[in-house]
Amino acid sequence: MLRFERVKIREEEPDNRTKSFTLEPLIEYSNDEATTEASRCIGCNICTQACPASLDIGGYINSTAIGDPAQTVRIVFENLPFPAIIGRVCTHNCEDICVMYDTGGPLAIRHLKRYAADKFDDYSKIMNVKRRGFLNRKVAVIGSGPAGMSTAYYLAIQGVKVTVFEALPVTGGFMRVGIPRYRLPDDVIDKEIRFIQSQGVEVKLNTRVGKDVFFPDIMNDFDAVFIGVGNHRPRMTGTTGSDAENIMHATEFLGKIALGEHVDVGKNVIVIGGGFTANDAARISMRLGANSIKIMYRRRETDRPGYPSTNADEEMEETLSEGIDYMWEVTPFEYVKEGNRIVAIKYWKNEMISDSTGRSKPVPIKEKTFTMDIDFVIEATGQETDFSFLGEDYAKRLKLTPQGHIIVDQSGMTSIPKLFSGGDSTNITRDLISAVRDGDTAVIGILNYLNIMDKVNEEYLPLLDRWKKFSPISAKMSYPDKIK
Numbered sequence: 001m002l003r004f005e006r007v008k009i010r011e012e013e014p015d016n017r018t019k020s021f022t023l024e025p026l027i028e029y030s031n032d033e034a035t036t037e038a039s040r041c042i043g044c045n046i047c048t049q050a051c052p053a054s055l056d057i058g059g060y061i062n063s064t065a066i067g068d069p070a071q072t073v074r075i076v077f078e079n080l081p082f083p084a085i086i087g088r089v090c091t092h093n094c095e096d097i098c099v100m101y102d103t104g105g106p107l108a109i110r111h112l113k114r115y116a117a118d119k120f121d122d123y124s125k126i127m128n129v130k131r132r133g134f135l136n137r138k139v140a141v142i143g144s145g146p147a148g149m150s151t152a153y154y155l156a157i158q159g160v161k162v163t164v165f166e167a168l169p170v171t172g173g174f175m176r177v178g179i180p181r182y183r184l185p186d187d188v189i190d191k192e193i194r195f196i197q198s199q200g201v202e203v204k205l206n207t208r209v210g211k212d213v214f215f216p217d218i219m220n221d222f223d224a225v226f227i228g229v230g231n232h233r234p235r236m237t238g239t240t241g242s243d244a245e246n247i248m249h250a251t252e253f254l255g256k257i258a259l260g261e262h263v264d265v266g267k268n269v270i271v272i273g274g275g276f277t278a279n280d281a282a283r284i285s286m287r288l289g290a291n292s293i294k295i296m297y298r299r300r301e302t303d304r305p306g307y308p309s310t311n312a313d314e315e316m317e318e319t320l321s322e323g324i325d326y327m328w329e330v331t332p333f334e335y336v337k338e339g340n341r342i343v344a345i346k347y348w349k350n351e352m353i354s355d356s357t358g359r360s361k362p363v364p365i366k367e368k369t370f371t372m373d374i375d376f377v378i379e380a381t382g383q384e385t386d387f388s389f390l391g392e393d394y395a396k397r398l399k400l401t402p403q404g405h406i407i408v409d410q411s412g413m414t415s416i417p418k419l420f421s422g423g424d425s426t427n428i429t430r431d432l433i434s435a436v437r438d439g440d441t442a443v444i445g446i447l448n449y450l451n452i453m454d455k456v457n458e459e460y461l462p463l464l465d466r467w468k469k470f471s472p473i474s475a476k477m478s479y480p481d482k483i484k
């Protein structure tokens with residue numbers, strides 16, 4: 001019998017979640033739940049067009065439906081070496097356009113990917129990647145986030161020698177030091193990075209380019225270079241009183257917690273911002289013992305980053321259910337200090353006024369001032385890329401957009417020959433799956449640039465813009481007698 005209703009994803013109780021830094025909110029599907037949910041898919045693959053990394057979603061939902069999670073992982077790996085990570089934290093735009101959206105709810109595409117990936121502790125048992133012998137080419141990757149590590153993986157399995165330079169003592173970029181452990185457990189990141197490293201990728205931790213090694217030397221020593229440095233330089237508001245000791249940028253705050261430090265946030269915390277980072281900073285504050293946490297955003301609820309999408313709705317639901325409040329349309333203008341500590345925040349309420357282009361702008365109503373007592377301020381007001389590692393000469397030659405993103409061509413190459421780039425330093429979407437897609441693009445670009453396309457194993461090349469082509473692995477599964 002046809003089943004239309006989405007199989008409910010069970011959740012941990014919010015009271016239990018807020019007592020733990022590691023308890024994941026969503027409970028994994030059982031085998032029965034996963035196959036039942038996957039069986040709802042009609043295989044139209046429209047969702048693939050909404051996936052930045054162009055995964056063969058219809059193909060891997062099909063393999064899950066027939067009880068073959070190993071095949072699901074293999075299909076995902078065609079373009080993405082992080083199935084368990086993306087299966088937890090992807091923005092899952094694919095679900096927003098699923099044709100089943102109004103017929104029992106969109107397929108639980110993200111959750112099904114997590115289900116399949118979590119079945120395996122070690123992907124080498126199911127992947128059987130036949131790595132090429134050394135092709136006599138060396139590539140340097142700067143940054144071990146999703147963009148850098150995807151690039152490293154797909155080059156390494158083709159026989160390119162890849163060295164990743166990472167400033168931090170840990171791998172993973174914001175997967176490790178941004179997104180908290182209750183959304184992305186350490187062992188999940190470890191498993192996927194370990195598999196990438198097992199393909200011959202060398203990672204040099206605690207090695208900041210521009211300080212421990214120099215960019216011009218890397219450009220001389222390697223045949224091509226990929227920049228995946230993300231955006232890690234905090235942008236603070238500079239509100240009066242910001243020089244106090246109890247204020248921190250959200251990425252610094254989350255990074256400290258991820259690396260095992262404690263931060264004393266007191267009981268009343270204000271988070272300024274409205275995206276992933278604001279929500280995570282608020283939810284971590286709750287886990288640190290705060291009991292009144294407010295996220296202040298200057299625009300309306302419907303203007304927040306990521307809205308409208310099921311991801312933005314789910315994120316807000318989880319945050320609200322953990323007891324955190326949102327304050328929409330407010331502008332903080334002073335942190336009131338006593339000595340070196342902020343004790344209160346002063347703010348105005350805003351009204352949204354349309355400008356000549358029709359876009360609404362928040363305008364503070366300054367006649368009335370509001371004041372609230374607080375113990376700690378976290379500013380989740382964005383970051384930018386720190387380009388100082390390039391040195392003066394290369395910095396002059398690297399072309400940026402007016403907003404400060406690296407400009408690349410269709411192959412991922414920057415304005416400097418042999419230098420490629422991707423991820424948060426380059427794209428404007430600033431999410432994991434777009435960073436992976438940039439890595440995929442750069443892999444093809446680098447292999448072409450190195451002039452070794454005739455030596456590569458096509459089966460292991462990331463398949464860009466899949467709807468224009470077909471998936472070799474799922475085609476083999478659907479037509480085993482026709483495709484060898």
Ligand SMILES: Cc1cc2nc3c(=O)[nH]c(=O)nc-3n(C[C@H](O)[C@H](O)[C@H](O)COP(=O)(O)OP(=O)(O)OC[C@H]3O[C@@H](n4cnc5c(N)ncnc54)[C@H](O)[C@@H]3O)c2cc1C
Nearest residue numbers: 143145146147167173174178209229230423424430431432
């Ligand atoms: C709190 C938070 C929550 C998020 N939640 C989500 C989410 O739920 N879903 C989602 O899709 N996205 C989320 N994101 C965004 C996502 O994490 C990023 O888009 C993604 O990690 C960008 O990947 P990247 O490889 O470009 O850079 P990053 O992941 O930032 O990695 C860059 C790496 O480069 C290293 N580096 C920088 N400079 C140097 C140097 N000079 N030398 C050597 N190494 C260097 C850095 O240390 C870092 O490890 C979140 C981000 C944050 C901060």
Ligand code: SF4
Nearest residue numbers: 041042044045047098
């Ligand atoms: S859009 Fe929905 S029904 Fe169509 S392939 Fe994707 S998951 Fe299946």
